[in-house]
Amino acid sequence: MVTKTNTSSPTISVFRIAILIVVIPLLISCSNDDDDDELLGNWVDRSIFDGTPRSGAFYFTIGNKGYMGTGYDGDDRLTDVWEYDMEGNFWSQLVSFPGTPRSSAVGFTVNGNGYVGLGYDGDNELRDFYRLNISANTWDVLSDFGGSARRGALAFNSTTNGYVGTGFDGDNDKKDFWRYEPSNDSWTELVGFGGNKRRDGTTFTIDNNVYLGTGVSNGLNLTDFWVFNLDSETWSPLLDLDDDDDYSIVRNNAVGFAVGDKGYISTGAFSTTGGTVSTWEYNPSTDLWEEKTEYEGIVRQGAIGFYNGSRAFVGLGRSGTLYLDDNREFFPNQEEDEDD
Numbered sequence: 001m002v003t004k005t006n007t008s009s010p011t012i013s014v015f016r017i018a019i020l021i022v023v024i025p026l027l028i029s030c031s032n033d034d035d036d037d038e039l040l041g042n043w044v045d046r047s048i049f050d051g052t053p054r055s056g057a058f059y060f061t062i063g064n065k066g067y068m069g070t071g072y073d074g075d076d077r078l079t080d081v082w083e084y085d086m087e088g089n090f091w092s093q094l095v096s097f098p099g100t101p102r103s104s105a106v107g108f109t110v111n112g113n114g115y116v117g118l119g120y121d122g123d124n125e126l127r128d129f130y131r132l133n134i135s136a137n138t139w140d141v142l143s144d145f146g147g148s149a150r151r152g153a154l155a156f157n158s159t160t161n162g163y164v165g166t167g168f169d170g171d172n173d174k175k176d177f178w179r180y181e182p183s184n185d186s187w188t189e190l191v192g193f194g195g196n197k198r199r200d201g202t203t204f205t206i207d208n209n210v211y212l213g214t215g216v217s218n219g220l221n222l223t224d225f226w227v228f229n230l231d232s233e234t235w236s237p238l239l240d241l242d243d244d245d246d247y248s249i250v251r252n253n254a255v256g257f258a259v260g261d262k263g264y265i266s267t268g269a270f271s272t273t274g275g276t277v278s279t280w281e282y283n284p285s286t287d288l289w290e291e292k293t294e295y296e297g298i299v300r301q302g303a304i305g306f307y308n309g310s311r312a313f314v315g316l317g318r319s320g321t322l323y324l325d326d327n328r329e330f331f332p333n334q335e336e337d338e339d340d
Contacts, residue, residue, distance in 0.1 A: 038335075038336070039291055039292055039293045040293065040334070040335065041279060041292035041330065041331065041332050041333075041336065042335060042336050042337055042340070043293065043295060043296040043329070043330055043331075044328060044330075044331065044337075044340045045326070046313060046327045046328060047084075047089045047327060048326055049082070049084075049091060049315060049325040049326075050082070050093070051080055051082055051093070051325070052078065052323075053073060053316065053323035053324050053325040054073045054078060054103075054325075055071060055103070055301065055302030055303070055317045055318035055323060055324075056072050056103035056104045056302045057070055057103070057304050058070055058071075058105040058106060058119075059304040059305065059306065060107040060108055060109045060114055061109070061306045061308050062109050062112060062114070062134060063308060064085070064086045064087050064311075065085055066086065066304075066306025066313060067081070067083055067094075067114055067132070067134075068081070068084070068304050068316075069081030069082060069096075069097050069116070070097055070102050070103060070105050070116075073323050074318075077101035077102050077103050077120075077121060077122055078101055078103075079096045079097040079098075079099075079101045080096055080097075081093070081096055081097050082094065084306060084327070086306070086311055094132075094137055095138060095139065097116065097130070097139065098139045098141070099117075099128055099130055100121045100126065101121065102120055102121050103151070104120045104151035104152050104200075105117060105118050105151075106118050106154065106155035106164055108155040108156055108162040108163070109157055110157050110159070110160065110161065111159075111182065112134060112135070113131050113132060113133055113182075114132035115129065115131050115132075115155075115157075115162050115180065116129070116132065117129030117130060117144075118145060118150055118151060118153050118164070118167065119151050120151035124149070124170070125149040125150050125151050125169055126151070127144045127145040127148065127150070128141075128144055129143065130142055142185055143185050143186065146178045146180075146188070146189060147164075147174070147176050147189070148169045148174070149169060150167035150168055150170075150174060151167060152166075152167045153166050153167030153174075153199075154166050154203055154212065156203050156228075158208070158230040160182075160183075162179070162180040162182070163177060163179055163180070163190075163210075163228075164177070164178050164180065165177030165190075165193070166197070166198050166199065166215065172197070173197035173198055173199050173217040173218070175195060175196065175198070176189060176193075177190045179233070190233060192233075192234055192235050193226070193228075194226075194235060194237065195222075195224045195235070195237075196215075197217045198215030198216065198217050198222055199215060199216060199217065200214075200215050200252040201213065201214050201215030201252070202214040202215070202254045202255065202256035202265055203256050204256035204257050204258045205258060206258045206261060208229060208230045208231050209227050209229055210227065210228040210230065211238075211256075211263050211282065211284070212225070212227070212228065213241055213249075214249070214252055214254050214268065216252040221251060221252055221270065221271075222250070223241045223242045223250055224237065224240055224241075225238045225241050227284075238287050239287050239288075241289075244288075244289070246291075247280070247289055248276075248291075249265060249280045250270075251265075251268035251269060251270055252268060253268050254266065254267055254268030254301070254303075255267055255304070256305065257306075257312040257330075258307055258309065259307065259309070259310065259330070260309070261285075262281050264282070264312065264330070264332070265279070265280050265282070266278070266280075266295050266305075266314055266330075267279075267299070267303050267314060267317065268301050269301040274299075275300055275301050275320075276299055277294040277296075277297065277298070278295075279291070279292045279294055279295055295314060295328065296328060296338070297315075297328060298322075298324070299319050300318060300319045301317055301319075302316075302317045303315060303316055303317030303324075304316050304317070312329065313327060313328065314327075315327030
């Protein structure tokens with residue numbers, strides 16, 4: 001008779017146990033590392049817009065107040081104008097825009113006044129311009145924009161002048177830029193922008209530099225990224241928005257804003273039907289991007305954004321045929337809290 005013996009060695013069993021003791025903490029450690037790698041940034045609900053939900057409104061910021069108006073609600077183009085108080089967290093209606101009801105207009109601010117123009121009335125692109133006197137709550141008619149009528153343009157400002165460019169004129173996407181001088185109500189064409197034609201692009205301003213990117217032309221979202229120095233009025237190319245395979249910044253109809261020394265791009269559309277809530281942070285000192293926590297509302301395009309250098313708010317817009325009226329403040333260095 002052959003007797004079977006146990007070939008398992010006590011030493012081997014102890015070795016296996018030792019492996020488990022070492023591996024399990026490593027797995028837990030890896031899980032904790034994953035948690036540590038969660039995206040930073042927190043979106044906090046603020047006062048819902050009091051007026052009609054819409055997309056394609058103009059917007060600009062003066063101090064601790066944001067201003068927006070016009071736009072499209074799915075049925076009509078609008079003329080109402082609103083002020084958002086960042087400190088008090090409430091909305092107030094101002095005197096209505098005096099021009100033709102429109103969407104896709106632009107706005108900028110110089111010396112405490114707002115400037116609004118261009119856009120689309122449902123049939124035609126527009127080139128008229130107006131000034132909102134904030135203290136008097138009145139509008140003044142200004143000289144027409146120096147370039148062709150258009151919609152989906154970009155606008156920004158220095159302390160003394162406004163700048164307007166790009167957009168779609170009904171036949172062609174544009175890449176020209178113009179300087180507006182409030183002191184004499186005049187427009188002057190600038191030269192030197194080497195980027196692509198576009199409509200529905202994005203800008204944000206940090207100190208005396210304006211960063212420009214995104215947008216669409218001939219059905220394609222654009223990847224080039226540029227900086228405009230407000231002192232020298234010169235353009236310089238930066239790394240493309242798709243320079244890194246991990247980036248997914250390219251889009252149109254997004255919102256750009258700045259907090260401190262960083263810039264941000266959030267929401268927008270990847271295509272005519274697909275929207276996004278992804279948010280990316282730009283570091284001018286490295287010319288690199290880092291992904292942040294997604295906008296906590298539903299996907300949208302044609303939103304508005306208020307920012308004054310230390311605070312930033314994003315809201316409204318549309319998701320498909322749904323027009324929105326929510327509003328959120330972004331804290332880029334906080335951990336996400338889904339309950340606030």
